[in-house]
Amino acid sequence: MTDGRIGGEPPGAADLEALALAAMARLPDAFKPHVEGVVVQIADFADEDVLAELGIDNPWELTGLYHGRPLDEQSIWDSGAMPPIVTLFRLPLLAEWIESGGRLDALIFHVVVHEIGHHFGLSDDDMHALEDSVPD
Template sequence: MPFTMDDDAFEDAVTRALDEIPERLRDVMDNVVVFIENRYEPGPGEDPDTVLLGLYDGVPLTERGMDWGEVPMPDRIFIYQEPILQMCDSEEEVVDEVTITVVHEVAHHFGIDDETLHKLGWG
């Protein structure tokens, strides 16, 4: 049975996970916006059964060149509440999974791919 948690408590878990990111990394993330959504909605042509816990939408820092705009649109990180709650049985599990998901998506912002994350124990 999925764990139930109100929206404020879930948002607090995301905020705490973001606060755990070292300050020197947070300082270079000033053009990143984090959103909490209920669930990922697959687009046309995507598998309708796709379930994501989080998603990074942007251009990783490692792929930005000298021609990168002065004021680019912010990168976006989405954290999907429903699938995280569905896989957890306790508040502690939710907090742990939120932290893993936030770290995973922030790592993508820094150009770290899934394979490297798995090797580092984050996947």
């Protein structure tokens, strides 16, 4: 899975992780030092506890999740805390990719920017502006 076209074997967790890391590498230089410690995880679906906490009934509706404290809420006194984590949910992402007919790397970039936006405490408008500022 390298060209983002639909067909053949579905992309696995390693493929999605590689696309997510490539998406993070495309962020503007000012953001890069602040995402170095962010961990990317891939799961097929969000678990029932996460869905319940978010008030989501259908696991196909959640493609990504940020878990951690936004940078503007972190302190030098935070020690022993888990690193921030961006989790991408593979099966909902693949379903959305197939439904949209678009490029998988573009979809992953969109979701990663949204989740990384939570890391920076950005608004939805700021996240869209960040996404639009990055060339294809």
